[in-house]
Amino acid sequence: xxxxxxxxxxxxxxxxxxxxxxxALCPPLHLTSTFxxxxxxxxxxxxxxxxxxxxYSRISNPTLDLLERRMSALEGxxxxxxxxxxxxxxTATLWSLLKPGDEILVDRTLxxxxxxxxxxxxxxxxIKVRTVDMTNSDRLIESVNDSTKVVxxxxxxxxxMRLVDIASVSKLAHVHGAKVIVDNxxxxxxLTRPVSLGADLVIHSATKYLGGHGDLVAGxxxxxxxxxxQIRLYGLKDMTGAVMxxxxxxxxxxxxxxxxxxxxxxxxxxxxxxxxxxxxxxIADVYYPGLQDFPQHMLAKRQMDDFGGMIAFExxxxxxxxxxxxxxxxxxxxxxxxxxxxxxxxxxxxxxxSTYEPEERVEHGIPDGLIRLSVGLETxxxxxxxLDRALRxx
Ligand code: 3LM
Numbered sequence: 001x002x003x004x005x006x007x008x009x010x011x012x013x014x015x016x017x018x019x020x021x022x023x024a025l026c027p028p029l030h031l032t033s034t035f036x037x038x039x040x041x042x043x044x045x046x047x048x049x050x051x052x053x054x055x056y057s058r059i060s061n062p063t064l065d066l067l068e069r070r071m072s073a074l075e076g077x078x079x080x081x082x083x084x085x086x087x088x089x090x091t092a093t094l095w096s097l098l099k100p101g102d103e104i105l106v107d108r109t110l111x112x113x114x115x116x117x118x119x120x121x122x123x124x125x126x127i128k129v130r131t132v133d134m135t136n137s138d139r140l141i142e143s144v145n146d147s148t149k150v151v152x153x154x155x156x157x158x159x160x161m162r163l164v165d166i167a168s169v170s171k172l173a174h175v176h177g178a179k180v181i182v183d184n185x186x187x188x189x190x191l192t193r194p195v196s197l198g199a200d201l202v203i204h205s206a207t208k209y210l211g212g213h214g215d216l217v218a219g220x221x222x223x224x225x226x227x228x229x230q231i232r233l234y235g236l237k238d239m240t241g242a243v244m245x246x247x248x249x250x251x252x253x254x255x256x257x258x259x260x261x262x263x264x265x266x267x268x269x270x271x272x273x274x275x276x277x278x279x280x281x282x283i284a285d286v287y288y289p290g291l292q293d294f295p296q297h298m299l300a301k302r303q304m305d306d307f308g309g310m311i312a313f314e315x316x317x318x319x320x321x322x323x324x325x326x327x328x329x330x331x332x333x334x335x336x337x338x339x340x341x342x343x344x345x346x347x348x349x350x351x352x353x354s355t356y357e358p359e360e361r362v363e364h365g366i367p368d369g370l371i372r373l374s375v376g377l378e379t380x381x382x383x384x385x386x387l388d389r390a391l392r393x394x
Pocket of ligand 1: 086087111113183185206218336337351352
């Protein structure tokens with residue numbers, strides 16, 4: 001029943017019946033590392049997976065279970081897995097699905113630490129990492145082949161906002177038997193449900209919009225039960241141990257209750273900020289999928305229910321002007337991370353994407369002058385006033 005309810009209803013109710021917890025409106029927090037069983041046979045059967053039941057919180061915990069059910073209801077997947085961070089979700093997933101000799105094909109632009117993991121993690125262990133511009137379908141067709149086991153991308157991509165067509169990339173990857181993994185952190189399931197468009201797995205940094213209040217670090221993977229259980233039992237339990245704490249799960253559950261409301265405000269505030277930036281002489285380019293002249297505006301309309309809260313832009317005065325702008329803002333803080341109530345601004349080349357070498361940044365579409373803005377939930381006139389005042393000082 002719940003899977004067919006509206007998005008906000010699922011974010012508030014799905015997977016929890018207060019009657020099962022003495023009527024408690026809010027689900028209890030299960031702070032326990034281990035679980036007891038009445039007999040040795042029963043505990044053995046739980047370990048063997050012959051019966052349901054918790055036995056240790058690195059494998060499962062009721063508070064995490066609820067978050068996992070709720071995330072699968074929002075992403076429209078059979079199952080989900082909670083992890084200690086977005087990087088925990090990415091590493092547990094990729095360590096589980098790839099072995100030496102396999103190939104992973106990734107999009108040109110990725111979050112800095114994801115890129116660093118491919119280099120310092122997977123590549124060092126005999127997994128071939130290949131990069132392609134997934135916005136170019138001819139290049140993509142040439143690049144996928146039968147050794148490709150995983151196709152991995154972000155849409156919109158952090159930090160430059162490029163979009164990847166989930167349906168067409170999934171179709172092509174599946175011809176070669178590759179699994180498609182989409183990092184849906186920027187869009188959230190409120191805007192895009194990658195599995196409904198053909199992807200196999202969805203990854204989130206729940207630190208961002210899902211938590212939504214800048215008070216936690218967390219990750220999620222969602223997809224088919226068979227894949228999620230493989231990631232839980234190998235990537236998470238044995239390889240990374242990147243388990244979410246029940247405290248964090250409770251905070252993410254609280255955040256999810258307002259995801260629908262918050263995303264609406266993030267989107268309307270960001271649309272207004274993008275339109276404002278577009279009119280400023282000191283700004284050369286604004287990258288926001290909702291702008292009519294955004295190169296992939298039509299794809300954004302097909303694949304996203306609205307255009308999100310993230311903006312990237314370049315100033316006519318280049319990096320120095322961008323830094324001056326950041327330093328001149330009063331309400332808007334200079335900080336990495338995104339999706340919080342507070343509007344945040346940062347410089348990808350020296351911060352979130354400093355894991356790329358300078359020449360790699362050019363190749364991967366991250367110009368030195370690019371500035372990233374995570375538009376928050378403040379009163380829109382205050383955000384615009386702060387930007388306007390700071391732009392006059394540049
Ligand atoms: C950032 N991003 O400011 P955690 N996938 C995407 C992300 O943006 C991130 C992760 C995964 C930022 C973090 S940079 C030092 C701060 C698209 C994180 C990783 O492990 O939960 O941080 O998620 O862009």
